[in-house]
Amino acid sequence: MANISFNKFYRQFNVLSLILIAVSLVFLIFKGLNYGVDFKGGTLIELRTTDKTNNISLIRDSFNQMNLGDVSVKKFGNETDFIVKFEKQNSNDPEFIKNIQSKLSNSIGDVDFRRVENVGPKVSSELLKSGIIAISLSLAAMLLYIWIRFEWQFSLGAILAIFHDVIITLGIFSIFSLEINLSIVAAVLTIVGYSMNDTVVIFDRVRENLRKFSDIKIFDLTNISINETLSRTIITSVTTLLALLSIYFFGGEILKGFSLAMILGVIFGTYSSIYIANPILVALNVSQRTIVKEEKD
Amino acid sequence: MLYFSKLRIISVIIFTIIFSYFAFSNFIKFDDKFFSKNINLGLDLQGGSYLLLEIDNQPVITQKLQAKIIELKRYFKEKEISLKNFSLKENTILFEASDNEFENVKNFLNDKESDINAYYQQYKSHEFDVSENGNFFNLTYSRYGLVLLKNSSLDQAIEIVRRRVDEVGTNEPNILKRGNDRILVELPGLDDPNRIKSLLGKTANLTFQFISQNNEESFGTEKLSFEDGSRDAIVGKRIILSGDNLVDAKPTMNTETNETVVSFSLDRVGAKKFGRATSTGVGKQLAIVLDGKIISAPTIREPIISGSGQISGGFTFQSATDLALLLRSGALPAPLNIIEERTVGPDLGQDSIDAGILSLIIGFLLVILFMIYKYRTFGLIANLALVSNLFLLIGILTLFEATLTLPGIAGIILTVGMAVDANVLIFERIKEETKNEKNPIIAFDAGYTKSRTTILDANITTLIAAFILFFMGSGPVKGFSVTLGVGILTTLFSVYFIARLLTSFYVVRNKNKEQLL
Numbered sequence: 001m002a003n004i005s006f007n008k009f010y011r012q013f014n015v016l017s018l019i020l021i022a023v024s025l026v027f028l029i030f031k032g033l034n035y036g037v038d039f040k041g042g043t044l045i046e047l048r049t050t051d052k053t054n055n056i057s058l059i060r061d062s063f064n065q066m067n068l069g070d071v072s073v074k075k076f077g078n079e080t081d082f083i084v085k086f087e088k089q090n091s092n093d094p095e096f097i098k099n100i101q102s103k104l105s106n107s108i109g110d111v112d113f114r115r116v117e118n119v120g121p122k123v124s125s126e127l128l129k130s131g132i133i134a135i136s137l138s139l140a141a142m143l144l145y146i147w148i149r150f151e152w153q154f155s156l157g158a159i160l161a162i163f164h165d166v167i168i169t170l171g172i173f174s175i176f177s178l179e180i181n182l183s184i185v186a187a188v189l190t191i192v193g194y195s196m197n198d199t200v201v202i203f204d205r206v207r208e209n210l211r212k213f214s215d216i217k218i219f220d221l222t223n224i225s226i227n228e229t230l231s232r233t234i235i236t237s238v239t240t241l242l243a244l245l246s247i248y249f250f251g252g253e254i255l256k257g258f259s260l261a262m263i264l265g266v267i268f269g270t271y272s273s274i275y276i277a278n279p280i281l282v283a284l285n286v287s288q289r290t291i292v293k294e295e296k297d
Numbered sequence: 298m299l300y301f302s303k304l305r306i307i308s309v310i311i312f313t314i315i316f317s318y319f320a321f322s323n324f325i326k327f328d329d330k331f332f333s334k335n336i337n338l339g340l341d342l343q344g345g346s347y348l349l350l351e352i353d354n355q356p357v358i359t360q361k362l363q364a365k366i367i368e369l370k371r372y373f374k375e376k377e378i379s380l381k382n383f384s385l386k387e388n389t390i391l392f393e394a395s396d397n398e399f400e401n402v403k404n405f406l407n408d409k410e411s412d413i414n415a416y417y418q419q420y421k422s423h424e425f426d427v428s429e430n431g432n433f434f435n436l437t438y439s440r441y442g443l444v445l446l447k448n449s450s451l452d453q454a455i456e457i458v459r460r461r462v463d464e465v466g467t468n469e470p471n472i473l474k475r476g477n478d479r480i481l482v483e484l485p486g487l488d489d490p491n492r493i494k495s496l497l498g499k500t501a502n503l504t505f506q507f508i509s510q511n512n513e514e515s516f517g518t519e520k521l522s523f524e525d526g527s528r529d530a531i532v533g534k535r536i537i538l539s540g541d542n543l544v545d546a547k548p549t550m551n552t553e554t555n556e557t558v559v560s561f562s563l564d565r566v567g568a569k570k571f572g573r574a575t576s577t578g579v580g581k582q583l584a585i586v587l588d589g590k591i592i593s594a595p596t597i598r599e600p601i602i603s604g605s606g607q608i609s610g611g612f613t614f615q616s617a618t619d620l621a622l623l624l625r626s627g628a629l630p631a632p633l634n635i636i637e638e639r640t641v642g643p644d645l646g647q648d649s650i651d652a653g654i655l656s657l658i659i660g661f662l663l664v665i666l667f668m669i670y671k672y673r674t675f676g677l678i679a680n681l682a683l684v685s686n687l688f689l690l691i692g693i694l695t696l697f698e699a700t701l702t703l704p705g706i707a708g709i710i711l712t713v714g715m716a717v718d719a720n721v722l723i724f725e726r727i728k729e730e731t732k733n734e735k736n737p738i739i740a741f742d743a744g745y746t747k748s749r750t751t752i753l754d755a756n757i758t759t760l761i762a763a764f765i766l767f768f769m770g771s772g773p774v775k776g777f778s779v780t781l782g783v784g785i786l787t788t789l790f791s792v793y794f795i796a797r798l799l800t801s802f803y804v805v806r807n808k809n810k811e812q813l814l
Contacts, residue, residue, distance in 0.1 A: 116640040130771075251653060
C-alpha cells in the first residue's frame with residue numbers, strides 16, 4: 001500500500017482549486033462559451049473539396065459573398081476537409097443548401113457536402129434548455145443518491161467536487177474557445193457520473209475506517225483511506241484515459257471535442273475526489289460520532 | 298462466495314453464448330430469422346437525413362375562425378337573435394349583442410349541451426373561451442380547443458408527409474409526431490435530401506379560378522402573380538375546383554405541343570363542377586393556381602366534360618413529376634417549416650464507422666495489455682470478463698435492435714475503460730485481505746464481499762447519469778446513453794458471474810500456492 005501524505009497539501013491544493021474555479025468563472029461570465037449550431041442556431045457544413053489548392057481564406061471569401069451572416073471556416077482533419085459555420089438558417093427555403101452548394105461549386109470547384117446541420121432558433125434554445133435541465137437533474141439525482149447512502153457531510157463534499165470538475169472543464173472550454181455542442185452535454189453528464197464514482201469509492205473507505213479506527217482523527221483517516229484506494233484510483237483512471245485517448249486520436253474529428261471534455265473531466269474528477277471531497281470532510285469535522293449518530297437514528 | 302452451483306455455471310455459460318451469438322450475427326449472416334438481427338445504425342453512421350418540421354398553424358386558425366363566424370351568424374339567425382359588428386382580431390372573434398339578448402347569447406355560448414361552443418367532457422373545457430367586454434363577446438380558442446385543432450392538423454399533415462415521402466420511394470423512412478405541432482422525418486441512406494425538402498416545403502394547394510376580365514366578380518377578386526414571376530393577373534376569388542377533387546395526376550407528354558404536362562383526372566363531383574364551369578366559361582382564361590401562384594392560365598376552347606385535363610406550365614420532366622406527386626398526395630392543411638435538419642453523407646458515415654471501430658480496437662488492446670501488466674493471471678481473467686462484456690453489450694443492443702450512433706460507439710469504448718473498475722476494486726481489496734488472511738479462499742471471499750457496496754454505489758451513480766441522458770437527450774446523444782447504461786449492466790454481469798466464476802476455479806485449484814494475486 002502506498003503511503004503518501006496527501007493531507008499535508010490539502011490547503012495548497014484547495015487554494016489552487018479556488019484559483020482555477022475563479023479563473024474559470026471569470027471566463028465563463030465574461031467570455032462565455034463558444035456554442036455550436038446545436039445551441040446557437042445556424043448552419044454547419046462539413047465539406048470536402050476536390051481541389052487541394054483551396055484554403056481557408058478562399059472558402060471564407062466565397063461564403064462571405066453569399067450574405068449568410070457571420071461565417072467561420074476551420075480545417076477538419078484532412079487537408080481537403082473543412083467545417084463551415086454561419087448564422088443564417090433558412091427554414092422557409094428548401095433550396096437553401098442546394099443554392100449554396102451550386103454557388104460554391106462555381107467559385108472553388110466541385111465540393112462534396114459531407115454533413116449539413118441546420119438548426120432553427122427555436123430548436124436551438126430548446127436544446128440548450130434541455131441540456132441545462134439534464135445537467136441540473138443529474139446533479140440533483142446524485143445529491144439525492146449520496147444523501148440516502150451517506151451522511152450529509154459526505155454528500156456536500158461529493159457535490160462540491162463535482163461542481164469543481166464541471167466548472168473547470170467548462171472553464172477550459174471557454175478559455176480555448178472550444179465548441180460546446182450536444183455531445184459535450186453528454187460528456188459533462190458522464191463526467192458527473194465518473195467524478196461521483198471516484199469520490200464514492202474513497203468515501204466508502206473513509207466510512208469503513210471511521211468504524212474500524214476509533215482513535216484516529218478525520219484528518220489522518222482521510223489520508224489512510226486515500227492511500228488504501230490509491231492503486232484502484234490510478235488503475236481505473238489509467239484504463240479510462242487509455243480508452244478516451246484512443247477515441248481522441250483515432251475516433252475521428254467529430255468525437256474530438258467529446259473525448260477532450262471527458263479526458264479533462266477524468267483528470268479533474270480524480271484530482272477532486274482526493275483534494276476537494278476529502279478536505280471538506282475534514283473541514284466539516286466529520287468524526288466517528290457522525291456515523292454512530294446516523295446509525296442510531 | 299466462491300462456490301457456484303452447476304446450474305448457475307451452466308446458465309452463465311448459456312447466457313453468454315446466446316448473447317455473443319447475437320453479437321456475431323451482425324457480422325455473419327445466419328439463415329435463421331431469429332438470429333439474423335442487426336444493430337440499427339444511426340443516421341450519423343449510415344448516412345441520411347433527419348428533418349424536424351413544424352406546422353405553421355396560423356392559416357388554419359384563421360380559416361377555422363372565419364368559418365366559425367359564418368357558423369355563429371347562421372346559428373343565432375335560426376334562434377332569431379340578431380348580432381352585429383362581427384370582426385376577427387388577433388385570433389379573437391368579436392361581436393356585439395343587444396342589451397336584452399346579451400344574457401341569452403351568453404347562455405347559448407356556455408351551454409354544455411349546445412354544439413355552437415362544443416364542450417369536451419374529457420378535458421372539462423369548451424372549444425372556445427368566452428369573455429365579455431361591454432356588449433361585446435370575445436371568443437378565443439381555449440387551451441384544449443387549440444390542442445384539438447393542432448392535433449387534427451398534425452394528423453392530416455403527417456398523413457400527407459408520409460404519402461409524399463413514400464412516393465419518392467426512400468429506404469424505410471421513419472415519420473413520427475413530436476409534440477402537437479412537429480413532425481420528425483428520418484430518411485436513412487438518403488444522400489441528397491433537397492428533393493424531399495422541396496416536396497415537403499410545398500403546401501400544394503391547387504385551385505382553378507377564372508381570370509377576371511371586368512373586375513366585377515361576385516366573390517371579389519385578388520391579384521396573383523405567375524409562378525415564373527413574369528406578370529400578375531387579377532383572378533376571381535371563386536374557386537371552380539380544388540385539388541381535393543383530383544383522383545390521379547401523372548406527368549405525360551403532350552404530343553401536339555411536344556411539351557411535358559401533368560394530366561389529371563377528377564372524381565365524379567369534380568368532373569361535374571369542371572364540366573359546368575367550362576361550359577359557361579368558353580373563351581375565358583382559367584388560372585391554375587398552386588399555393589397562391591399561377592402556374593398557367595389557358596383559355597377554355599370547349600367545355601371539358603370528360604373529367605380529365607392537363608396542366609401545362611413549361612415543366613421539365615422532373616418538375617412535372619414532382620407536381621404530379623404533390624397533387625396525388627394531396628394538400629397539407631398548413632405550411633411546414635424545416636426547423637432542424639441534419640444530413641450526413643454515406644461516405645462520412647462509413648468514415649465514422651471505420652474510425653469508431655479502429656479506436657475501439659486500439660482502446661480495447663491498450664486496456665487489455667495494461668491489465669495483464671498489472672495483474673498477470675488475474676489480468677487475463679479480467680480481460681476475459683471484458684471480452685464477454687463486449688459481446689454481451691453488442692448482443693443486447695442487437696437483440697433489442699437498438700440504434701448505434703457515433704457517440705454510442707464512444708459509449709462502448711468508454712465502457713471498456715470503465716468496466717475494469719469493478720474488477721480492479723475487487724482485486725485491490727483481495728490484496729488487502731491477503732495481508733491478514735492466509736487462507737486464499739477466505740481472503741478472496743472477503744474481497745468480493747467487502748467491495749460489493751462500493752461497486753454498486755459507483756455503478757449506480759453512472760447509471761443515473763445514463764438514465765437522465767436517455768430521457769433528456771436527443772438523437773445521437775441518446776445512443777450514447779443507451780450504450781453507457783447497458784454497458785454498466787453487462788459489466789456487473791461479467792464481473793459477478795464470469796470473472797468470479799473464473800477466479801473461483803483458479804483459486805480453488807491453486808489454493809496452496811503463495812501469493813496468488
